[in-house]
Amino acid sequence: MLDSQPTPMTEAMYYVLLALNQPLHGYAVMDVVKQVSNDRVLMGPGTLYGIIKRLQKDRLIVLEELDGRRKVYQLSELGREALLKEYHRLQQMVEDGKLMFGEGKSSER
Amino acid sequence: MKDKLKKKILWLDLWDIEEQEAWFSDMATHGWELIKINKFTATFIKSEPQRIKYRCDVFKLPYSYEDERIEIYRQSGWEHVASRGYLQVFKQVNKKNTNELHTDPFEQAEALTLLKKDISTRGVISLVLSILMLFLSFFMLQSSPVRNFLEDEFIAPFMIILSILLIIFSMTTGMVHMSKLMKKLHSGTLLNEVNYRKKLNRNRWLGGSFIFILSSWILFNTAQTIALSGERFPEIPDKELPVVEISDILNETNYTRIPDMDDFPGSIDNYYKEEASILVPKQYELYETVEVPGVMWDDNSGSYQPSIQSYRYDVRSEWLAKQFLQELIEENQYLDENYQLTITQFDELWLNQEDNKTDLIARKDNVVYRVVHYGKETADEIISEVEIKAGY
Numbered sequence: 001m002l003d004s005q006p007t008p009m010t011e012a013m014y015y016v017l018l019a020l021n022q023p024l025h026g027y028a029v030m031d032v033v034k035q036v037s038n039d040r041v042l043m044g045p046g047t048l049y050g051i052i053k054r055l056q057k058d059r060l061i062v063l064e065e066l067d068g069r070r071k072v073y074q075l076s077e078l079g080r081e082a083l084l085k086e087y088h089r090l091q092q093m094v095e096d097g098k099l100m101f102g103e104g105k106s107s108e109r
Numbered sequence: 110m111k112d113k114l115k116k117k118i119l120w121l122d123l124w125d126i127e128e129q130e131a132w133f134s135d136m137a138t139h140g141w142e143l144i145k146i147n148k149f150t151a152t153f154i155k156s157e158p159q160r161i162k163y164r165c166d167v168f169k170l171p172y173s174y175e176d177e178r179i180e181i182y183r184q185s186g187w188e189h190v191a192s193r194g195y196l197q198v199f200k201q202v203n204k205k206n207t208n209e210l211h212t213d214p215f216e217q218a219e220a221l222t223l224l225k226k227d228i229s230t231r232g233v234i235s236l237v238l239s240i241l242m243l244f245l246s247f248f249m250l251q252s253s254p255v256r257n258f259l260e261d262e263f264i265a266p267f268m269i270i271l272s273i274l275l276i277i278f279s280m281t282t283g284m285v286h287m288s289k290l291m292k293k294l295h296s297g298t299l300l301n302e303v304n305y306r307k308k309l310n311r312n313r314w315l316g317g318s319f320i321f322i323l324s325s326w327i328l329f330n331t332a333q334t335i336a337l338s339g340e341r342f343p344e345i346p347d348k349e350l351p352v353v354e355i356s357d358i359l360n361e362t363n364y365t366r367i368p369d370m371d372d373f374p375g376s377i378d379n380y381y382k383e384e385a386s387i388l389v390p391k392q393y394e395l396y397e398t399v400e401v402p403g404v405m406w407d408d409n410s411g412s413y414q415p416s417i418q419s420y421r422y423d424v425r426s427e428w429l430a431k432q433f434l435q436e437l438i439e440e441n442q443y444l445d446e447n448y449q450l451t452i453t454q455f456d457e458l459w460l461n462q463e464d465n466k467t468d469l470i471a472r473k474d475n476v477v478y479r480v481v482h483y484g485k486e487t488a489d490e491i492i493s494e495v496e497i498k499a500g501y
Contacts, residue, residue, distance in 0.1 A: 010213060010215055010216070011213075012212070012213045012216065026177060026180075026181040027180075027181050027184040027185065030185065042208060042212060043212050043213075044185070044208060044209045044210050044211045044212040044213075045178075045181045045182045045184075045185040045187060045210060046164075046166050046182070046209075046210040046211040046212075046216070046217065046220065047211050047212045047213040047216040047217070048181065049177075049178045049181055049182075050216045050217075050219055050220055051216060054219070070177070070180070071177055
């Protein structure tokens, strides 16, 4: 494996990493993702849990503490790097899209 | 009041994920809510007819850290109902809710990998075992061809082959189906309920027939065992028999059957019985050993005691009779070319003669005769008696 995370990230992975900028337990991640994406990304619990487990295995997030019986996760330094890398990639993609849609049109959307 | 329960056989295979979701949901609309899955059955409880969404996920249970997963699912409105191996069935608690358990097909494919691996492993193992069993059953078929004819011994290996074919068919279907599901997910489509009736009916028909054949076989075997527990050496009846008797061959009329000395019922030296099998529906077997007073063996070694083993087999068809005759020769042949093909009125007659022993196997159409005679009488005399019995 050359890189710890597959590139490009799936949308769901991206948002989970984004949400875990703050320590959260599993279920709360779904709510935060929904908020952050303005109700656009609705994540099923099966999808969320699969992603959390994989991100944890890849050390992009870490188990912060046990809040009673619930586990609390947070972005790791490695995860932050991966997220930033993906952010730049997406930004670049939007930049490239401006060739076609221009500044004005893209901001309307 | 006691809850009304209904148990249904799980005709749908483990890997029929979408079909099972549709089936459970269909049962709920008919007022039967899934509460439990056992190895072979699903249990439903009587309830109001209602629309319930069921979704399956794949993970191992019980597993201490899966508590968290189940908790997250529960908080999102998905309640764990039942497990079938790695397959976990969830139902949506809030009926107004429209969210899905899985929203990303790639993540769902990831989850299904565990099941796919499991099914592939089991598939490969059963394939290897099947090949071994296949060899074993062919070996069983070869081991006693005569008993295949006379005692239906071909059925057991035949049943094994049938089971193997069913297992191979099932496991192959499973592996193909899992690949299809993965392909669907990787193309970006989530799993969803699909029509399950065709598969359910096919599996019910296949499984049902197999269970029917298997139980018929067991019944048949039991019946045979009971039939066999009858007299092993029934007395020779006082009537004309369909096989050559010693009285047909012996020139003397004054003779006595040698009495049996042991305590068991019947005599191993003097008995007559009729039996049946699938390939040879009529089998006659006669053993006679007699003593002729006043007559000695030619070498004066003692009083003359001729004996006969006489058989008649009515085989299902002429073609089968030919095969059966060959197997009989094979089984009774110790040295190469013991039996010589001899020209008589029979379709074929094989003769093996040494000193005082005449052993012949003959066939007329679908009827096979065998006579083993110890005595002074010549082979020609014996052959002509068998020809008379055969109606020439």
